[in-house]
Amino acid sequence: DADVTQTPRNRITKTGKRIMLECSQTKGHDRMYWYRQDPGLGLRLIYYSFDVKDINKGEISDGYSVSRQAQAKFSLSLESAIPNQTALYFCATSDSTAGQGLYETQYFGPGTRLLVL
C-alpha cells in the first residue's frame, strides 16, 4: 500500500468551481506539503504544515487554501478555480525527527492531474 495517497488522481473542473484535493499519509510524519508542477518548471511550494496547528504559505499560495484536519491528512482547496491553475499537484511528507533538521527527506504522493476549463 502507498504511504502517501492523493485523491482524486485526475480531475476536470470548470472555471469558478470550488475543488478540494486530498492527501493522506500512513508514514506517521509530522510535516506535510503541497506543490504544483507546470511544464518546463520545477515543483513550486504552495503551502506547508509542520504540525496540525502550524500552517505556512509557500511560494505561490494565492488562490489556494489548505486544511490540516489531522496529522495524517492535509487538504488543498481551490476556492474558485481558474485555467492557469491547471497543473500536476503533489503532496509530500517529511519527518522532523529524522535526518538533519530542516533537510529531512520528503516523500511524495503520486500526484493529482487537474484540468480547469
Add this chain to the structure above:
Amino acid sequence: DQQVKQNSPSLSVQEGRISILNCDYTNSMFDYFLWYKKYPAEGPTFLISISSIKDKNEDGRFTVFLNKSAKHLSLHIVPSQPGDSAVYFCAASSDSNYQLIWGAGTKLIIKP
C-alpha cells in the same frame, strides 16, 4: 527568475556508460542540495543529497559533485541502467528560508 536551473531538458545515454546531469544555481545562500528521481505517474523519490560543506557525496552508482565557486552541481550515474530512465530534479534549500527550490528537471533516457 529561476534560482535553480537544469538547462538540458533531456539526455540520452547508452546503457553501461556514464550519465552526467547538470544543475546550476544563482543563490549563494543555498547550503543543501538534493536530487530526486521521478517515473511517469509517480511522485518524485529522493535519490541523493549534498551539504555545501562537502564537494562530493557518493551512494552506490550515484555520485553528486558540488562546485560552490561555479554554483554548479552534477549527478553522475555509473554505469547507467535501463531502470535509470526517468526525470531527474535538482533542488536546493537554505537554512534561512525553509523551502526547496526545484529545477525544471532533465529527462534521462538510457538506450539498450
